[in-house]
Amino acid sequence: MIRTKSQIALAAVAGAAAVALADPALAQEAAGEAVAEPAALPVSAETAYIFNTLSFMIHGFLVMFMAAGFAMLEGGLVRTKNTTMQMTKNIGIYSFAGLMYWLIGYNLMYNGVGDMGGFFGMPGPWGAADPIVDGAYQGDAAGYAGASDWFFQMVFVATTASIVSGVVAERIKLWPFLIFVIVLTGVIYPIQGAWQWGGGWLADAGFSDFAGSTLVHSVGGWAALAGAILLGARTGKYGPDGKVHPIPGANLPLATLGTFILWLGWFGFNGGSQLAMGSAIDVTAIATIYMNTNLAAAAGVTVAMVLTQAIYGKVDLTMALNGALGGLVSITAEPLAPSPIMAILIGGIGGVLVVLAVPTLDKLKIDDVVGAIPVHLVCGIWGTLAVPLTNSGANFGSQILGIVSIGAFVFVASFIVWFVLKMTMGIRISDEEEAIGLDKAELGLEAYPEFGRGSQAL
Amino acid sequence: MIRTKSQIALAAVAGAAAVALADPALAQEAAGEAVAEPAALPVSAETAYIFNTLSFMIHGFLVMFMAAGFAMLEGGLVRTKNTTMQMTKNIGIYSFAGLMYWLIGYNLMYNGVGDMGGFFGMPGPWGAADPIVDGAYQGDAAGYAGASDWFFQMVFVATTASIVSGVVAERIKLWPFLIFVIVLTGVIYPIQGAWQWGGGWLADAGFSDFAGSTLVHSVGGWAALAGAILLGARTGKYGPDGKVHPIPGANLPLATLGTFILWLGWFGFNGGSQLAMGSAIDVTAIATIYMNTNLAAAAGVTVAMVLTQAIYGKVDLTMALNGALGGLVSITAEPLAPSPIMAILIGGIGGVLVVLAVPTLDKLKIDDVVGAIPVHLVCGIWGTLAVPLTNSGANFGSQILGIVSIGAFVFVASFIVWFVLKMTMGIRISDEEEAIGLDKAELGLEAYPEFGRGSQAL
Amino acid sequence: MIRTKSQIALAAVAGAAAVALADPALAQEAAGEAVAEPAALPVSAETAYIFNTLSFMIHGFLVMFMAAGFAMLEGGLVRTKNTTMQMTKNIGIYSFAGLMYWLIGYNLMYNGVGDMGGFFGMPGPWGAADPIVDGAYQGDAAGYAGASDWFFQMVFVATTASIVSGVVAERIKLWPFLIFVIVLTGVIYPIQGAWQWGGGWLADAGFSDFAGSTLVHSVGGWAALAGAILLGARTGKYGPDGKVHPIPGANLPLATLGTFILWLGWFGFNGGSQLAMGSAIDVTAIATIYMNTNLAAAAGVTVAMVLTQAIYGKVDLTMALNGALGGLVSITAEPLAPSPIMAILIGGIGGVLVVLAVPTLDKLKIDDVVGAIPVHLVCGIWGTLAVPLTNSGANFGSQILGIVSIGAFVFVASFIVWFVLKMTMGIRISDEEEAIGLDKAELGLEAYPEFGRGSQAL
Amino acid sequence: MKLVMAIIKPFKLDEVREALGALEIQGLTVSEVKGFGRQKGQTEIYRGAEYQVNFLPKVKIEIVVATDMVERVVEAITSAARTDKIGDGKIFVMDVEKAVRIRTGETDADAL
Amino acid sequence: MKLVMAIIKPFKLDEVREALGALEIQGLTVSEVKGFGRQKGQTEIYRGAEYQVNFLPKVKIEIVVATDMVERVVEAITSAARTDKIGDGKIFVMDVEKAVRIRTGETDADAL
Amino acid sequence: MKLVMAIIKPFKLDEVREALGALEIQGLTVSEVKGFGRQKGQTEIYRGAEYQVNFLPKVKIEIVVATDMVERVVEAITSAARTDKIGDGKIFVMDVEKAVRIRTGETDADAL
């Protein structure tokens, strides 16, 4: 089969052209109306409804799979003795987040935000208002199934919580962590989400964040930063002399797998954020987003590899993995408007930021086990700031306003929650438990419990 | 971009609304016809055909990936010395099942079941009857490509067989196991499938099983149970005093990955079982199914975590993983009708059942390596029984009839096949081989053959 | 829910049938026009555009995920001491390939190949020519978003490069390898691609390669073969006496996971190569391709398992995994035309070829770490040769012409590039570095850096 | 005091530990090792090429005991670890001059 | 020369190595082992069934030193490895008759 | 009888085993260990922070042989394991009082 464009046109969609050619009047009319309502004309409302819903579902399941990506990435970058715990947290996060977002989160974020002054919606369990009455489709103003929208928004909130678990790994107690996740996904995330995606005051102020460089990634980063400060570093990470003692991750293939899964999921994350697929314009936008997302990630990896080679004389795989994610987070605030070369630049700068931010954080003695703060917070800010470079509808003032207001809110709110947890239940395990590892100390179950291959379990 | 519903309506699908608003007569007419033939009006037959086929393909590849999920889950829960074998079985299962279902299974399940008294169809290789004649689409009564339907049904049968391999792991011989898989996927599964999904006597009796809590999951569970009884427990699992000696799985990150992959695949499993996507009603149904499926799984995890914490004082990751799957199996019989809260309840009870059934099975000295009987059989029964709670078209009598008749048939048929295999080839490896591990004893290939990281292979 | 075809027809797409039945004239007319322009009539041009673009996106992300599949497969089949390197190469490959294909590759392959005598296109950065002008859809001759096409073609080129990395693993230096990847993906692959898929001289000569048995898989195989010859075998692989010393892969569950991911990705690889989904004919073709792809892979596994049992007395998991891939590569040149039984035969012969080619290669002392040459080169040739068996539009002469011309070009061009690299930077690490492993020697980072589970990192 | 060092088949470890428990042995240390001996590994085939597995998985047990216990310890290990098949392993006895319990500083017999 | 063999808690290894470094010990060899002793593992529950963890992770250090160094080495290990909690481990001292440095063929004291 | 304990570079194991095979040594036991010695690990950089790799992978071979074999065994190991680069390792020889073959109960020379 020949894959040239012209050939395709002659073969696959010949009919479409043929129809237009056969009936000039029809084509004329179509073109005429196309000016008025260009995108919708040739796609029936119900067909558009199916496409829009399908986009939420496909892109939603891709984002859902990011939960596995985070689990593997984090599971690969912690030490063996904390791996079961990291798995437990990650399956817990995805589950708890999903329940909380149903119970109050979705409505707190989207339900009548305008009526509440643009600060938050009316909380309460989510319920569908789907355009199906008595088994018949009655047309619908929204253009997609409510449940698909809920599903797509829900997987985003889970992502935010996953970011936190990587930063505070290897020293935090299980249940206080999960309680924080409950508050984050049920309350903190939805409130700031309401400001922008819920159509609240920040949206009115002209802030622009297409798929969540700030609303999802920075939020996770700020929440994690607050936790990391209150928790302190892992024992032994920073010497008394200020020297950094690296603690290499235990399983790099797992971390690599996790990164590839996240990369895959990001097509859903950014692509689905077009929020519609029922027109040529929308689907073309999604295709462009796929391309830009991939170019930014590729640039992030490339830059991280070249830069670690240049600075340290060796390519650092973990930095390359972080570079991919840094590129992805950077393009997330605006994956549609950039030209390919701009997408490469935006992602590449994300790669630079990651390589520089990781040691900087260590200098500040903020112990981030998986590099999530450089990736999600630093690149999240960068990506949001970069929006006006390519999107003429955005401006730097509003972008800074959004970054600062959301950052301040999330950091302070998270700090308070972490602080209350610290004062009440305590958030950090004892030194001895840390030495033994969370798996044995808190869960009584090792990730790789056998004593070597050859022997039986001891 | 603002993500509120109203905004979307105004932006993305403005055209659709605009058309309706611009021409009230058209809208009127549409609404009028919508009552008569609501779903179909605005989606052309060929467009619906594409959507329906696409649904089978997308959801089919998600279910296909569950083969990897089972392989990883089982590979993580057996001991290192049996891991290569578990991988071999799983790639074998998916392959053999796919060939058998083409060779006789599909037609035995779907081909003229009514003519055979509703008990089974006419076996024989599957062949497409697609509505493409001489390269032109001729309209089609079925509304989807036959090959896509075959693909979707085929991946289900592979799932059933995967369930068995987890239960009987670590002590069964390779080839007798694979022969059982051939009979299960080519004969046993299709026959009982014909009763219900093939439109046979059970369907006539009013049984309801949307995506296969009974037809797929319980069937795998019953077949496995018969095998586990005839095989006996792994050496050392149960002390002479009746004491249970746990044999922890060797690689929990792998098991976690497997669970996440299965969870992902389940959107295909349940969503695709709507069997159509070419109307607003169908796609809305699928969206609802995604949401309910996710809520049930999340509830299963949550309950399993809370319950193991409460009963044993520690969260048990393997129970949380089983809890996710228990929730998923429970909602599979009816993922569409439940409200969100009912989906949570149904899945949550699945989580309870798993936590209780695992030790119960041990008390009965039935050795189920991965917990597949609690997950797939027990929760499969529960999910099927729960259908009438939310689906007014179902009743408890028919549900019990279905559970019992399919259970009896599959258990007895499987028992006979296992028994014949035991009497002829033998199904269990020797004690010494078991001590050495199947990898070395039967395959001569270890899963992790190196002697430690630092050394070369020895 | 009953899943029989007739039931579906009555339920899900009842409307469609009803419309046709209700208005015989309309149906008549539809049928009448169907003869003239059968596929397109009932799908509007914009709807077809969305479907076509969606196909590229869905199938593209499946192929993208194959990058993870290759990484895991190769990571599982090398020794632990070279695993970090294999991860680094694989994330590098996918990234570099994506940038190069944007920078020059795509246009070199597709841009005005006819004007350049059919030998290559006009290189230069890719830019979309999408039918969206001033935010309005203006109709489009191509029938899909250009970015989606770019994305889909890009993931193919990454696949080609991944094939190479497996063959030359465990002894090649990082940067020379990556430079080769840059030349391969930016220049060598696109040029030969232009001959056929770009509509160049080979397409004119009647060559047929649906999804790339030759254009992608053999190309990777030839490029790798040239490298393997110039590199030489791993130290210790072949004894002075000519004896083969196997070097077992370090992590078979990882290799199995990789194979399942590749299998999943192949639905995208072959299915997406239909290049359109906006008609019943196209979607039916894709469904058929899914089925044939799966049957061929299943046959490859089955044959490899039975054959290794017969020849060696034991099933060899790594051969079964290779068998799956061999079946997949074999069907890739023509996944649409074969009947199911022919797909099984084509894939099954692929399995035979793999089992026979692996030891043959060893006899030639060509050290292929993961078996990529048997899988991708040998089966790629076989699959291409087999096209005329089922596709009456192809003939053996043209097939041989394509295989030989592309093979000669890629092998010679690759050999020259490898040779220049060898003479300048050197391509092989020192014996001592090889003994230590690439991870420590070149990257200073072990894949599993801990000294056992119980201890802290040393 | 003597060090009794036993190389046994891995799956015999539990039985050996129990047999030693019966002698009121309070402590021992186990390592995973590979053994080369009269027991030959199977000839395996990997991807069509034969190879000889020379090293087999074994477990090494080290126990320091008072000299008068040595006989009984050797006895106990011997009978618990025996399968009568080649490769059952060896026991070696060596002299230990001094023992210290780190926690208390106790030495020799008191340290065991 | 003597072989000092110490079984310690894994997380104490770094401190022990530093303490030995202070004595200008030039070499040592470490293995990962499992210990059975007075320190009992927790009772764990896996999928609803209790089990006793008998073997705990330990690290074994082997150092061959000149006889006159033994006291100081034992001392250094004892104080660096001590946590005063049960399971701190043991030190055993054994006689070594001969030492060879492979690289040079030097023997005994020169080989250490 | 003597215990010959050799710490060598991992990739030399095969050659050493072959050299010992030539002496008709029937058995030996291998463990994976980490060595600390004059040979320093490279300074590595992980995520921008330097660290010193102190412990290098080594293999420990333990062979119990009749006393009259010791010289030849030490010789064989020395020449097979030598790369003339730092870190080649050490050989230590210790006395063994008793050896038992578990399978047969044979002792001492017969047990080897």
Ligand SMILES: Nc1ncnc2c1ncn2[C@@H]1O[C@H](COP(=O)(O)OP(=O)(O)O)[C@@H](O)[C@H]1O
């Ligand atoms: N001379 C020896 N020195 C050290 N270890 C030995 C020696 N001989 C045997 N071993 C260990 O004992 C194990 C069993 O020995 P082998 O000769 O296979 O059988 P058997 O114990 O029945 O004679 C070997 O795998 C090896 O670990």
Ligand SMILES: Nc1ncnc2c1ncn2[C@@H]1O[C@H](COP(=O)(O)OP(=O)(O)O)[C@@H](O)[C@H]1O
């Ligand atoms: N007799 C012994 N022989 C060899 N190793 C021993 C012996 N006794 C104890 N050990 C090792 O020392 C470790 C610590 O001993 P244990 O009795 O638990 O505590 P403590 O050292 O405080 O007395 C054990 O885990 C075991 O590895």
Ligand SMILES: Nc1ncnc2c1ncn2[C@@H]1O[C@H](COP(=O)(O)OP(=O)(O)O)[C@@H](O)[C@H]1O
């Ligand atoms: N005194 C010692 N006691 C025990 N093991 C030692 C001792 N000295 C060295 N080793 C072991 O020998 C290995 C090689 O020693 P090293 O000093 O690095 O080089 P070389 O053998 O060339 O002198 C070390 O890694 C360590 O495992």
